[in-house]
Amino acid sequence: MNIILLGPPGAGKGTQARILVEERGMVQLSTGDMLRAAKTSGTEMGNKVAAVMEAGELVTDEIVIGLIEEHLATTKSEGGFIFDGFPRTLAQADALGELLARVNLKLDAVIEMRVEDDALVKRISGRYTCGNCGEGYHDDLKQPKAEGVCDVCGGTDMVRRADDNEDALKTRLMAYYRDTSPLIGYYYAKGDLEPINGLGEIDEVAQAIRAILD
Numbered sequence: 001m002n003i004i005l006l007g008p009p010g011a012g013k014g015t016q017a018r019i020l021v022e023e024r025g026m027v028q029l030s031t032g033d034m035l036r037a038a039k040t041s042g043t044e045m046g047n048k049v050a051a052v053m054e055a056g057e058l059v060t061d062e063i064v065i066g067l068i069e070e071h072l073a074t075t076k077s078e079g080g081f082i083f084d085g086f087p088r089t090l091a092q093a094d095a096l097g098e099l100l101a102r103v104n105l106k107l108d109a110v111i112e113m114r115v116e117d118d119a120l121v122k123r124i125s126g127r128y129t130c131g132n133c134g135e136g137y138h139d140d141l142k143q144p145k146a147e148g149v150c151d152v153c154g155g156t157d158m159v160r161r162a163d164d165n166e167d168a169l170k171t172r173l174m175a176y177y178r179d180t181s182p183l184i185g186y187y188y189a190k191g192d193l194e195p196i197n198g199l200g201e202i203d204e205v206a207q208a209i210r211a212i213l214d
């Protein structure tokens with residue numbers, strides 16, 4: 001199956017994508033992760049997008065569509081793809097439809113994760129991840145079993161994102177409501193939209209997604 005996880009910053013897209021990768025052998029295509037990797041490795045494109053991302057603005061359609069095109073052309077997935085954080089604009093949604101058709105794939109569902117703004121702010125402000133394997137944690141909501149040690153890989157290099165601050169978060173939320181929320185109507189009209197309550201516990205949200213995919 002090929003699915004989109006659609007939702008505002010902090011809705012839990014990355015958290016649920018990791019569960020789907022583990023349970024179903026799907027491949028996660030996160031444009032946020034791709035852009036952060038480009039930034040860390042200091043590529044020309046990474047340097048170009050760094051300031052835009054840190055401010056919480058959207059990177060240009062051309063750049064992110066190019067990234068997805070490249071990954072779709074070079075990655076095989078028996079279990080299907082999870083598009084996490086892409087598409088984020090109507091132009092990106094149109095481009096994804098064309099790219100999938102070109103490689104003979106179809107979109108099976110767009111899972112809209114609904115979470116209220118107050119909860120998003122709380123989730124984002126306490127978030128950190130393992131710098132080694134990317135597992136996500138939270139100061140209050142999801143702590144590793146041993147403080148500072150990743151449950152998954154044992155890594156101790158925990159990192160916080162540069163755009164997880166109050167000002168950037170406001171901009172990210174604005175960008176979501178302005179540019180991305182129109183995709184809800186776009187996919188509803190195509191009959192692909194599957195809204196779920198993203199406010200429950202991580203396992204409850206995972207169960208709601210399983211129910212759709214099964």
Ligand code: AP5
Nearest residue numbers: 009010011012013014015031032053059085123127138202
């Ligand atoms: P991106 O990396 O995609 O960030 P985002 O959309 O802002 O989403 P997040 O990663 O912040 O949140 P999430 O929904 O994955 O939540 P998570 O699972 O971590 O994009 C970053 C930037 O890159 C953008 O601002 C833009 O500049 C650029 N960009 C990326 N894609 C682009 C595109 N297509 N076009 C243009 N620009 C693009 O969960 C958050 C926290 O909550 C965690 O601590 C987690 O443990 C906790 N949590 C998760 N679920 C639950 C739950 N059910 N209950 C309690 N806690 C939970």
